[in-house]
Amino acid sequence: MTCFFDAAHGSGSQEIMWSPQWGAPRPVFACPACAQRWTDHLQGRNGYPQPGYPQQGYPQDYTAQRHGYGTGSVVAAGAAGFLGGMIVNEMFDNDEVVEHVDVVDVVDDYGDYGGDW
DSSP states (O other): OBOSSOGGGOBOOEEEEEOOTTSOOEEEEEOHHHHHHHHHHHTTSOOSOOTTSOOTTSOOOOOOOOOSOOHHHHHHHHHHHHHHHHHHHHHHOOOOOOOOOOOOOOOOOTTOOTTOO
16 A cells, blocks of 8 residues: 555555545555654644645755746747848748949039039
8 A cells, every 4th residue: 555645655554544624534555754744733733734835844845946048949930030031031032133334424513513503
């Protein structure tokens, strides 16, 4: 039999009387640590913490939580923007060859504007 309260604790070696909140008491098997906590709870020492809080004596499996964006995602977004910009530029680029002609008008008026401006 595994521990009634948490199967990860292993085998339940101690038999204790347990009752749900509105149920009849019944015998269950618990590991020594859970049996001690249940006994403390019955004696008013509140051996079980409220849900959501870590239990002392049990390993906590906290994973490192990342906040914000990592370097890899920022680099990937920049590379995607750069590559996307190159593709859009190629789409709108005019690949026709245009002959370039320089037109130079030589005006030699020696600063005489004719006075009629």
